[in-house]
Structures are given as C-alpha cells and as structure tokens.
Amino acid sequence: MKRIATKLIPKFVFHLYHLAFAYLGAFMYGFPSRGMIVVGVLGTRGKTTIANLLWSVLTSAGYKTGLTGTANIRIGLLERLNKFHMTMPGRFTMQKMLAEMRKGGCRFAIVETPSEGVEQSRHIGIAYDALIMASLYPEYLETHGRSFERCKEMHIKPFRALYKQPGKVLNGKKVPKIIVVNNDIAERDLFLKNRADVRVTYGAGGTQVSAENISEDENDRPIFSVGSVRYSLGIRGIFNVQNALAAIACASALGIQNQHIKEGIEKLKLVPGRMEEITDWERDFSVFVDYAHDAVSFEAMLGSSGKLKKSAGVKLIVIIGAEGGGRDREKRPVMGGIAAKYADIVIVTNVDSYHDDPMLIIEEVARGAESAGKERDKNLFLELDRREAIRRAFKFAGRGDVVIITGKGSEQSMETKDGRIPWDDRTVAREELEKISP
Secondary structure: OHHHHHHHHHHHHHHHHHHHHHHHHHHHOOHHHHHHHHEEOOOOOOOOHHHHHHHHHHHHOOOOOOEEEEEEEEEEEEEOOOOOOOOOOOOOOHHHHHHHHHHOOOOEEEEEHHHHHHHHOOOOOOOOOOOEEEOOOOOOOOOHHOOHHHHHHHHHHHHHHHHHOOOOEEEOOEOOOOEEEEEEOOOOOOOHHHOOOOOEEEEOOOOOEEEEEEEEEEOOOEEEEEEEEEEEEOOOOOOOHHHHHHHHHHHHHOOOOOOHHHHHHHHHHOOOOOEEEOOOOOOOOEEEOOOOOOOOHHHHHHHHHHOOOOOOOOEEEEEOOOOOOOOOHHHHHHHHHHHHHHHEEEEEEEOOOOOOOOHHHHHHHHHHHOOOOOOOOOOEEEEOHHHOOOOOHHHHHOOOOOOEOOOOOOOOEEOOEOOOEOOOOOHHHHHHHHOOOO
C-alpha cells in the first residue's frame, strides 16, 4: 500500500505531510531541543562512530549527554539499541526522545542526521547549534530520486539553515553556531561557506585538526597525535582515526579541554555492531559483527581486517549481502568484488530485501565476487537463509580463522517481503556458536 501511495501521490504532498508532522511533534513536546546544545552529525559514512566518540568526550567532561543514532540511543549513561530500523525516526518519535533527554537533565544532545531524514523533514523542529559534515560519497537512493546531486543537496540544507536557528543562552552563556567539516571532502566549501560563529576543518595535514604519527598497538587499535596530545583509540580500525578527528574538532570548538577530550576518546571501547567482537565463548576462531553495507565502508573495514589474521595460513571468511527497498543497486557487484579481493571464503546471503526478490540481490552481489575470481561452491557460496549462512561460516572456520558478519551490525530486525522480523546478528552468532562442540 505504501509503495502504491508513493507512486500515485505527488511528491510535494508527501513533503507537506512530513513537514506538518515535524512541526506538530516539536510543538507537542515543547520544542525540547531549545533547552540543550544540539550537535547534528551528517555524512554518508561514519556518523554513528563520530556520535558515540563525541558522547564519550562530553560525558568525560562531566556533561550529561543524549544521543540518537543508527545503532543506539543514549540518555546520559543509560543506553538502548535503536529498534526503529532507521537512523532518524519520524513524526513524534524524535521529539519524544529529545524531550526525554531534556527532562533527564542532558546538557548536550547529539543527533545523527541522515540525508533521508532531511528529505522527509525529520530534522525540522530540532534547534541545531553545531553541525559536523563527516563524508560525502556517491549514493543513489530512491528517497532522493536516485540522484547523488539531490543527496548532496540534502546534506547541505541543514548547514544553510544553521544560523537561522533560534539563538540560545544556557546557564547565562550564549551558545555559538559551529560548523565542523572534513577537509578531505571535495565539496567542503559548499559547507564551509555557510554562516557560523565558528568554522573548523579536520582531516589530512594542513587542516586545523589533523593526525600525525599514526600507528596501531598490539590489539590493532590506532594511536595518533593531534598537536601535542597523543591519543590511543579504544576501538579497532585505522579508518576510525578520521572519525576521532571529527569528535576532537567538534569538542574543541565547544570549549572542551584537551584532558577531557583525550579521556573520552580513549574510554570508548565499543560502538554496537561496529567491528564488535563476539567474545563470550571459547572457540579457536574469531567472530566479528560489522555494519559495513556499502562499497566505501566495506573497503575500509576489510582493508584493515587482514591484521586480525595473526598467523600465516589462516582464513578470512566474510558474510555479505545488500539491501533492497530502493537502496543503491549499483553497489551490489562492487561489494561482491571487494569481498572477493580480501576474503578467502565469501558467503552471500539476505540482509534486508524489503519487497525485492532476495535471490536476485544475492545473485548480483555474487556476480561481482565471481568477476574478481571467486568460484561458486568452492570459495563462494550463496545462501538465502541468513542464519544458515552464519552457521556455514562457522563450519568453515578453523584454528586462528576470522569470521566477519557484515551488513546489519546491531540492528534489531530484518525487513522482508512479509514484513519486519526480529533479528540481531550478534544474538544469532552466539546461538550458533553455542551449538558447536568445543
């Protein structure tokens, strides 16, 4: 019914519908964002990790901080997983969560703000004070009419409106409007040119906040310097240095002292479903769950995963899939090719097919793996049932091997043609591991 309505009803009607509910929700909950310092995190990649790193920094500085994002929702030290299967829930849900934060005494609220949310006016009624632009890679989503230019425009839109947001004075101090931009983005000037009290860039050398002397410790966790401060990330992945820089840049602009920034950056040990290791079991191979669901994040994650193989001859086994429901179709064979490039064994399975044929999606991913040299039923396997795919990966795994289950992270459900079903890759992995004899 929703698909039919989307085709028949003019787009401007949907826009007015979303806009009206956004304003109504903010009004009904008393415009809660006006009583907190609100940081929006935008970009096609890295939002969740940046948001959680910034939450850790602000918490270390002594500020009660709320967070809404793809993986989790935080109100101070209380955390729950995002059950909505979308980064930015619509209508009244966002305002209700912000109201809970304000009522709970949060000084800061961090809001992951995806371009789809902007397209559907879910950001309307949220009084942003700072915006972080983390990344901008081509995406061709049905929400944006499969136009990357439209996707780009939706990322820029909140920056244009930032200085028009209501001014705030909290605890007797004026809250500045802040723009933080990754200097490595080709379109950075489109974001930096917008009016703000403070503009900060981060990224490669020559920016205001950049990393030097980058290395990794014995547990594959990045170490780097920003100015005179040496940081040791608590989470894996050299690619997370860039995410840490975004949090450092924003925290500095907000006036947080270096000692608290360092403490917060190092204290965060886990972002749900982001290279999360399943550790509460005794087996002779390693298992990780990661949200990587597009070519860029997939390449970054798998590019650093080779270091998880601690000795020669061990295998990297990757479970991969791609979404339906109007998501970017062009990425499917590309992701299959990347998986084939890094993994010894590739298992292609269902992720969130929505109303699309899951086997068609699986075939498109598999063809990419085949074009990169993988052979079916030898080192490439197609399995419609996601649980069976996980079970098969564990059967292939031997001493020292590494299994990475990708595509869903900590999501709490799976979208199928028959509707939404409860699902958590981490829970299923634990259930299947328990069935294996030590």
